[in-house]
Amino acid sequence: MEVKPLGMIHVVLKAYDNEHYTIERPSSLVQNIIFGNMYIEHVGLMKVVNHKTGHVCEVDFKKRGWSAKDHDRVDGKVMDKNGKAFFKLQGKWSEGITANGLPGSGHPETEFTVWQSFAPPENQP
Numbered sequence: 001m002e003v004k005p006l007g008m009i010h011v012v013l014k015a016y017d018n019e020h021y022t023i024e025r026p027s028s029l030v031q032n033i034i035f036g037n038m039y040i041e042h043v044g045l046m047k048v049v050n051h052k053t054g055h056v057c058e059v060d061f062k063k064r065g066w067s068a069k070d071h072d073r074v075d076g077k078v079m080d081k082n083g084k085a086f087f088k089l090q091g092k093w094s095e096g097i098t099a100n101g102l103p104g105s106g107h108p109e110t111e112f113t114v115w116q117s118f119a120p121p122e123n124q125p
Contacts, residue, residue: 001030020051026061054081059089089114
């Protein structure tokens with residue numbers, strides 16, 4: 001079963017001079033409903049736009065495929081208002097995402113962590 005979100009999420013960061021972001025979400029697939037272990041998989045493009053700077057972040061949620069080695073994998077890029085990419089993103093949305101500046105972007109090419117998953121608190125229902 002596929003769930004396709006309609007519309008966008010709007011986020012305004014008041015502490016950062018009212019920066020306005022819109023987020024278009026990827027589809028979600030519910031797999032193995034009848035047989036096997038049921039799981040949810042996010043697939044497709046997520047797009048985040050900073051309306052103040054014009055920066056755009058596109059994250060491609062990869063489909064799992066036959067083997068589980070690429071489950072939860074994402075790849076993406078951050079672009080300026082002219083569409084020139086300056087950061088590359090990679091990782092797994094369930095574990096962590098790293099980024100590095102692209103050659104000629106003026107940003108360090110050294111990989112750094114953008115987001116890291118942590119274990120849920122114990123004794124949660």
